[in-house]
Amino acid sequence: MADYRDMWKSLEMDVEKHDELCEILPKFYGDIYLSQENRPEGMNYFNFVVSEVHGLRIKELLEHKEKNEKVIGTFCVFVPDEVINATGAVSVGLCGGSEFWEPAGEKVLPRNTCPLVKASVGAKISGTCPYFQSCDLIVGETTCDGKKKAWEILNEYIPVHVMDLPQMKREKDNLHWQDEIKLFIERLENLTGNKVTVENLAKSIKLINKKRKVLKRLYDARKANKLPISGKDALLISQIAFYDNPERFIEKTGELCDELDNRIEKGISVFKEDTPRILVTGTPMAIPNWKLHHIIESSGGAVVCEETCTGSRYFENLVKEDGKTLEEQMKALADRYLNINCACFTPNPGRIEDIIKYYKEYKADGVVYFTLPFCQTYATEFKKVKDALDKEGIPVIMIETGYSLQDAGQLKTRLEAFFEMLETNKQAAVSK
Amino acid sequence: MADYRDMWKSLEMDVEKHDELCEILPKFYGDIYLSQENRPEGMNYFNFVVSEVHGLRIKELLEHKEKNEKVIGTFCVFVPDEVINATGAVSVGLCGGSEFWEPAGEKVLPRNTCPLVKASVGAKISGTCPYFQSCDLIVGETTCDGKKKAWEILNEYIPVHVMDLPQMKREKDNLHWQDEIKLFIERLENLTGNKVTVENLAKSIKLINKKRKVLKRLYDARKANKLPISGKDALLISQIAFYDNPERFIEKTGELCDELDNRIEKGISVFKEDTPRILVTGTPMAIPNWKLHHIIESSGGAVVCEETCTGSRYFENLVKEDGKTLEEQMKALADRYLNINCACFTPNPGRIEDIIKYYKEYKADGVVYFTLPFCQTYATEFKKVKDALDKEGIPVIMIETGYSLQDAGQLKTRLEAFFEMLETNKQAAVSK
Numbered sequence: 088m089a090d091y092r093d094m095w096k097s098l099e100m101d102v103e104k105h106d107e108l109c110e111i112l113p114k115f116y117g118d119i120y121l122s123q124e125n126r127p128e129g130m131n132y133f134n135f136v137v138s139e140v141h142g143l144r145i146k147e148l149l150e151h152k153e154k155n156e157k158v159i160g161t162f163c164v165f166v167p168d169e170v171i172n173a174t175g176a177v178s179v180g181l182c183g184g185s186e187f188w189e190p191a192g193e194k195v196l197p198r199n200t201c202p203l204v205k206a207s208v209g210a211k212i213s214g215t216c217p218y219f220q221s222c223d224l225i226v227g228e229t230t231c232d233g234k235k236k237a238w239e240i241l242n243e244y245i246p247v248h249v250m251d252l253p254q255m256k257r258e259k260d261n262l263h264w265q266d267e268i269k270l271f272i273e274r275l276e277n278l279t280g281n282k283v284t285v286e287n288l289a290k291s292i293k294l295i296n297k298k299r300k301v302l303k304r305l306y307d308a309r310k311a312n313k314l315p316i317s318g319k320d321a322l323l324i325s326q327i328a329f330y331d332n333p334e335r336f337i338e339k340t341g342e343l344c345d346e347l348d349n350r351i352e353k354g355i356s357v358f359k360e361d362t363p364r365i366l367v368t369g370t371p372m373a374i375p376n377w378k379l380h381h382i383i384e385s386s387g388g389a390v391v392c393e394e395t396c397t398g399s400r401y402f403e404n405l406v407k408e409d410g411k412t413l414e415e416q417m418k419a420l421a422d423r424y425l426n427i428n429c430a431c432f433t434p435n436p437g438r439i440e441d442i443i444k445y446y447k448e449y450k451a452d453g454v455v456y457f458t459l460p461f462c463q464t465y466a467t468e469f470k471k472v473k474d475a476l477d478k479e480g481i482p483v484i485m486i487e488t489g490y491s492l493q494d495a496g497q498l499k500t501r502l503e504a505f506f507e508m509l510e511t512n513k514q515a516a517v518s519k
Numbered sequence: 520m521a522d523y524r525d526m527w528k529s530l531e532m533d534v535e536k537h538d539e540l541c542e543i544l545p546k547f548y549g550d551i552y553l554s555q556e557n558r559p560e561g562m563n564y565f566n567f568v569v570s571e572v573h574g575l576r577i578k579e580l581l582e583h584k585e586k587n588e589k590v591i592g593t594f595c596v597f598v599p600d601e602v603i604n605a606t607g608a609v610s611v612g613l614c615g616g617s618e619f620w621e622p623a624g625e626k627v628l629p630r631n632t633c634p635l636v637k638a639s640v641g642a643k644i645s646g647t648c649p650y651f652q653s654c655d656l657i658v659g660e661t662t663c664d665g666k667k668k669a670w671e672i673l674n675e676y677i678p679v680h681v682m683d684l685p686q687m688k689r690e691k692d693n694l695h696w697q698d699e700i701k702l703f704i705e706r707l708e709n710l711t712g713n714k715v716t717v718e719n720l721a722k723s724i725k726l727i728n729k730k731r732k733v734l735k736r737l738y739d740a741r742k743a744n745k746l747p748i749s750g751k752d753a754l755l756i757s758q759i760a761f762y763d764n765p766e767r768f769i770e771k772t773g774e775l776c777d778e779l780d781n782r783i784e785k786g787i788s789v790f791k792e793d794t795p796r797i798l799v800t801g802t803p804m805a806i807p808n809w810k811l812h813h814i815i816e817s818s819g820g821a822v823v824c825e826e827t828c829t830g831s832r833y834f835e836n837l838v839k840e841d842g843k844t845l846e847e848q849m850k851a852l853a854d855r856y857l858n859i860n861c862a863c864f865t866p867n868p869g870r871i872e873d874i875i876k877y878y879k880e881y882k883a884d885g886v887v888y889f890t891l892p893f894c895q896t897y898a899t900e901f902k903k904v905k906d907a908l909d910k911e912g913i914p915v916i917m918i919e920t921g922y923s924l925q926d927a928g929q930l931k932t933r934l935e936a937f938f939e940m941l942e943t944n945k946q947a948a949v950s951k
Contacts, residue, residue, distance in 0.1 A: 197898040199631075229686045232664045235865045236899035249865060251687050254661045259698065260683075266691065433667045433681060461893070466629040467668035 091142045094149065098220035105215040108187050109141070112375065119381045123317055125357050127350065129343030130320055136327050140374075144330065145217040151177050152221065157279050160222035161329075162207060163230055164396045164427060165252050167420050169406065170272055172291035172333070174279040179218050180329025181225070183207040184373030186490035188215070195240050201461045202489045203373055204233045211244050218330065219245065224278055226271070228252050230431045231464055248274050254433055256425055265421040272417075288416050292406045298333050301340045302402035308347040309391045310449050315350035316343075317357050318365070318390020319380045325397045326374040362389045363509040366446050368438075368472070369457035370465050371396035379457055379486065382495060386502045392449040394442050395457070400427050403441075430464035438468070439475045446481055452509045454483040455502070482509060523574045526581065530652035537647040540619050541573070544807065551813045555749055557789050559782065561775030562752055568759050572806075576762065577649040583609050584653065589711050592654035593761075594639060595662055596828045596859060597684050599852050601838065602704055604723035604765070606711040611650050612761025613657070615639040616805030618922035620647070627672050633893045634921045635805055636665045643676050650762065651677065656710055658703070660684050662863045663896055680706050686865055688857055697853040704849075720848050724838045730765050733772045734834035740779040741823045742881050747782035749789050750797070750822025751812045757829045758806040794821045795941040798878050800870075800904070801889035802897050803828035811889055811918065814927060818934045824881040826874050827889070832859050835873075862896035870900070871907045878913055884941045886915040887934070914941060 095102050116137055136144070148158050157176040161168075171178040183192075183206025192200070192209030210216035219225075227238035227249045238247045250267045253260035272283050305324060308315055324343070328336055350356075365388045367379065372395065380390050393399060406423040410416035428438035446454060454476060458465040469485055476483045484505045488494055527534050548569055568576070580590050589608040593600070603610040615624075615638025624632070624641030642648035651657075659670035659681045670679045682699045685692035704715045737756060740747055756775075760768055782788075797820045799811065804827065812822050825831060838855040842848035860870035878886060886908060890897040901917055908915045916937045920926055 195902050197895070197901070199893060199898065200895065229865065232863075232895040233899070235686065236862070236896055239866050240899070240902055249687075251685075251692075253683075254667065254686075255681075255683050259695070263691070263695065430668070431664075433661065434671050461631060461895070463629070463632065463664040463893070463895070464668055466631065467665070467672070469629070470627050470672055 089142060091145070094146065095141075095217060098145075098217055099214065100217060100220055101214040104213060105141075105217075108185070108215055111187070112140075113138070115375065119377050120319065120323070123319070123357070125355070126320065127316055127343055127346050129339070129346045132339040132343070133320070133323055133327055136331060137323070141217050144332075145221060147332065148177060148179070148218075148221045152223075157223040157275075158221045159275070160219060160225045162226070162234065163228045164401050165228050165230065165424055165429070166226045166250060167268060167271070167424060169288060169291040169295050169420060170268065170275060170283065172294060173283045173288040174272075174275045174281045175287075176223075176275065176279055179222070180326075180373075181207060181210070181216070181218055181222070182329075182371065182373030183210045183216070184326075184376035184490070188213060189490065191215075196237060199461050200233050200237070201231075201370075201459045203371065203459055204237050206373075206490065208237050208241050211241060224248055224274075226250060230429060231462070233461065252431065253425075254431065256432055261418075261421050261425055264425055265417045268417050268420055283413065285411070285413055285416065288413065289408065289410065292408055292410075292416065292419070294333055296405045296408065297337050298328060299402040299405055301337050301344065302328060304344045305340060305347070306392060306399065306402070308344060308351060311351045312450070313351065313354050313356035314358050314362075314364075314389055314391065315347040315355060317380075317384055318367070318393075319377060319384055322372060322377065322380050322390070322393060322397065323374075325393070325401060326372070328401065329374075329397075358389045361510070361513070362387065363452045363506045363513070364389055364391045364450055366390075366392050366394065366442070366449060366451040366454045367398070367457055368394040368442050368454060370459045370462050372457075373397065376490060378490065378492065378495070379455070379488065379498075382498050383455065383502060386499050387506045388502065391451055392445050394438070394445050396429070399441070399445060400429065403427075430468040435468065435471075439472055442472060443475070443479055443481070446479075452482070452513060453505065454481060455505075456483055456485045458485075458487050460487055460489045482512065521574060523577070526578065527573075527649060530577075530649055531646060532649060532652055533646040536645060537573075537649075540617070540647055543619070544572075545570070547807065551809050552751065552755070555751070555789070557787070558752065559748055559775055559778050561771070561778045564771040564775070565752070565755055565759055568763060569755070573649050576764075577653060579764065580609060580611070580650075580653045584655075589655040589707075590653045591707070592651060592657045594658070594666065595660045596833050597660050597662065597856055597861070598658045598682060599700060599703070599856060601720060601723040601727050601852060602700065602707060602715065604726060605715045605720040606704075606707045606713045607719075608655075608707065608711055611654070612758075612805075613639060613642070613648075613650055613654070614761075614803065614805030615642045615648070616758075616808035616922070620645060621922065623647075628669060631893050632665050632669070633663075633802075633891045635803065635891055636669050638805075638922065640669050640673055643673060656680055656706075658682060662861060663894070665893065684863065685857075686863065688864055693850075693853050693857055696857055697849045700849050700852055715845065717843070717845055717848065720845065721840065721842070724840055724842075724848065724851070726765055728837045728840065729769050730760060731834040731837055733769050733776065734760060736776045737772060737779070738824060738831065738834070740776060740783060743783045744882070745783065745786050745788035746790050746794075746796075746821055746823065747779040747787060749812075749816055750799075750825075751809060751816055754804060754809065754812050754822070754825060754829065755806075757825070757833060758804070760833065761806075761829075790821045793942070793945070794819065795884045795938045795945070796821055796823045796882055798822075798824050798826060798874070798881060798883040798886045799830070799889055800826035800874050800886060802891045802894050804889075805829065808922060810922065810924065810927070811887070811920065811930075814930050815887065815934055818931045819938045820934065823883055824877050826870070826877050828861070831873070831877065832861065835859075862900040867900060867903075871904055874904060875907070875911055875913070884914075884945060885937065886913060887937075888915055888917045890917075890919050892919055892921045914944065
């Protein structure tokens with residue numbers, strides 16, 4: 088890796104503290120990712136992206152800034168990237184996925200806060216995330232109590248624009264969200280000095296839809312009986328989608344998908360036959376949170392799909408591209424985004440339908456319901472989901488776990504027992 | 520107490536389980552309340568209300584139901600009682616304040632849920648709360664993630680109407696809340712068969728304002744240098760305000776206030792001189808949650824005001840009474856209710872202003888910031904409040920505690936140290 092210390096210093100980072108992170112990450116990534124056998128060649132690009140996660144991509148962002156293009160940090164799949172892109176700004180996902188940042192977050196937030204929120208705020212406060220340091224504006228949303236109240240504190244360190252996501256999905260809530268998108272456009276226009284036009288918004292809608300389509304193609308490859316890619320690798324690609332250059336990401340993921348199609352044709356799998364296929368559903372996994380996938384895939388399971396914000400919720404459903412006015416385009420955006428079935432909505436029956444649909448489409452054998460600690464919306468919604476899955480005869484296990492690896496052994500034991508049960512189910516079904 | 524077992528059976532209650540509660544409560548109340556010295560005579564009414572909390576008041580509710588008047592259960596100071604009253608229905612506050620109900624709540628909710636939500640849901644599920652059993656409709660709101668998602672589950676047991684409280688306080692959010700009030704009126708009109716008219720709504724607005732005024736009068740009495748009533752007693756009255764017959768409550772509280780005025784004139788106090796005066800701010804204390812007040816007042820402090828939903832947020836600010844049309848009245852309701860500074864709003868600077876204002880008005884010496892466990896909005900807002908109070912030189916201590924008395928000793932130790940510090944401050948100020 089090139090020496091980026093001068094760049095980091097120019098971003099007013101705590102370079103010494105950041106060094107600690109730089110020391111941990113490569114080993115961590117190596118153990119979890121590079122140790123996999125028979126990975127697709129196309130993963131080399133993503134290995135490279137990770138190796139340069141705080142280097143080359145930051146350099147690119149600073150090049151944008153030199154051209155007076157703004158960098159906008161986001162935390163949530165509800166923030167419309169299309170609008171950011173249309174103003175000539177660059178969007179980067181900022182969620183913190185490492186326990187490295189939690190202690191800094193706990194200086195200003197209650198300990199009983201979800202690790203994602205603590206790590207995100209901590210990453211800024213500790214000055215150890217070059218993405219945060221590169222941002223001209225942060226966009227928060229009112230998706231959960233933890234985040235909603237954390238933005239007020241984060242705003243003391245960096246300007247935060249908050250989009251007020253409705254909590255229901257009635258017609259009037261759709262109008263409310265359209266108006267929030269309009270307010271967001273106004274804020275970005277003021278910041279960037281660029282106007283959002285029907286033309287540049289249409290172009291951006293097409294670009295982001297293209298990103299969604301290539302992710303959908305990647306996920307479709309995971310429906311194959313012989314899995315051409317691990318769940319871990321697919322998760323990584325989803326995570327990288329949040330901050331990579333979109334055009335390059337589309338190209339590189341497309342190339343990988345060609346390779347996966349080829350593997351499917353040849354019946355090449357990265358798992359041994361009859362590995363239980365797992366649908367993971369729940370809270371997002373921000374980079375470098377690979378914990379659950381790693382434990383699942385080293386305990387005899389294979390993750391075939393994520394019904395999460397770092398999974399299907401990020402790419403499912405396209406924005407209609409035929410809007411002829413800004414109003415029509417904003418409506419198209421609101422329609423697509425309010426189709427995301429986040430547990431922040433009440434009620435949220437669409438999520439249950441999605442889980443059952445994906446379970447069938449991805450030929451899953453069981454569901455792992457994942458929540459980060461103190462995520463009240465997803466934890467509470469578990470009951471409704473479990474009741475529905477029980478009715479369908481779909482096995483499900485609830486895993487609540489944070490970023491620390493302390494509980495890894497215990498999780499492994501629980502998951503191994505769950506997978507054994509799934510295998511027994513499968514054999515019983517075959518012998519019938 | 521009369522024998523109400525047949526009544527409870529008719530409400531499909533678990534009477535045996537309920538007996539356990541009936542056995543605990545009188546002793547609990549006796550220890551905390553009746554042991555107080557020099558209480559105002561007027562508290563006898565409230566003693567009686569508590570002794571008949573699951574008896575006479577329920578009998579009254581059932582008499583209303585016999586006249587085809589509906590009983591509406593609410594959980595939150597944002598639900599407009601005026602509207603309920605205008606349809607000829609009776610409003611009762613339902614929040615669960617006892618750990619007795621928590622285990623039942625935990626059967627369907629995550630353990631990491633605030634005790635208020637767990638106990639409220641548990642009270643219904645266990646069939647041990649005659650208020651729940653008497654309700655024709657429950658009204659929930661979207662004030663926090665815990666409650667928002669719990670209504671979906673509660674709705675499996677009893678019909679729940681959810682009012683979508685906005686998360687900000689802009690003009691458009693005010694319009695949104697007006698519309699939510701309109702939807703609530705429609706739901707109640709359908710349920711009761713009675714129309715809300717300008718006349719009956721005006722009458723109800725006046726009645727509920729009167730209740731607010733008498734509570735304000737009670738609280739004003741606590742601004743006296745010599746406190747004529749304990750904080751514990753004042754809290755109890757606020758709690759009873761949520762479910763008592765409003766006319767009777769106004770009358771009886773008015774009589775008590777006459778007595779308090781008389782005491783103030785004569786300089787009669789229920790505390791020894793120089794007892795540190797405490798402003799409590801934070802989450803609601805539902806009946807019979809008297810824990811914090813009891814600990815404060817048996818550790819050398821006196822609670823002079825509650826900036827909580829079972830305190831000032833319930834009665835401060837009146838609804839304008841001059842609305843000439845339903846639209847004007849709904850706007851007046853929205854204006855008053857959106858003036859409540861709950862931590863669910865983002866941002867919420869008004870609450871900080873309120874705390875500082877009450878601190879001065881009630882001549883407090885220190886602030887106890889109280890949150891129930893897992894209440895993310897209030898817990899997170901602590902930082903902003905503390906920063907502001909520090910700036911003002913106002914001492915504050917954070918107490919996070921649930922319903923169990925297990926931590927009472929530890930809290931007592933912390934509070935005693937805090938009160939000692941306040942006394943030292945006071946003496947230092949005097950000797951200057």
